[in-house]
Amino acid sequence: QVQLVESGGGLVQAGGSLRLSCAASGRTFSSYAMGWFRQAPGKEREFVAAITASGGSTYYADPVKGRFTISRDNAKSTVYLQMNSLKPEDTAVYYCAAKRTVLPGTTTRAYDYWGQGTQVTVSS
Numbered sequence: 806q807v808q809l810v811e812s813g814g815g816l817v818q819a820g821g822s823l824r825l826s827c828a829a830s831g832r833t834f835s836s837y838a839m840g841w842f843r844q845a846p847g848k849e850r851e852f853v854a855a856i857t858a859s860g861g862s863t864y865y866a867d868p869v870k871g872r873f874t875i876s877r878d879n880a881k882s883t884v885y886l887q888m889n890s891l892k893p894e895d896t897a898v899y900y901c902a903a904k905r906t907v908l909p910g911t912t913t914r915a916y917d918y919w920g921q922g923t924q925v926t927v928s929s
Contacts, residue, residue: 807831807903807918814899814923817891821927825886827901827920834882835859838909840916841875841886843897843925850900854886855909864909868894891927898922 808830817823825841840855854875855864863875874887884901902916910916 809901809920811901811920811923814925816926819927819929821891822889825899827884829882835879838904838906839884840902840909842900845897850913852911858907893927893929896927898924
């Protein structure tokens with residue numbers, strides 16, 4: 806069992822930056838691929854970014870490429886999402902997720918564990 810706790814959300818103006826963190830419990834964090842998803846009001850949860858268990862490869866959704874960076878620190882059992890050049894359309898609840906394999910996925914059903922989410926609001 807893995808428990809995930811996100812933090813770092815908040816209110817920011819368009820063009821600003823935020824860094825989200827997701828702390829995981831358990832001693833097997835380095836064997837899990839990790840992902841970030843987001844869900845805006847009235848919309849389905851969508852893929853944002855993912856990283857392999859080793860951190861050697863990363864994947865991004867087209868709307869965030871070049872602006873967001875996913876990274877992980879396996880010694881701290883934490884995954885991060887650095888978000889730059891934020892836009893109002895980035896406003897959503899952001900969730901981190903863990904997958905019991907070394908390679909991540911881009912769909913919600915690919916992941917086994919989820920955090921409770923953190924709100925990101927970008928004002929225009």
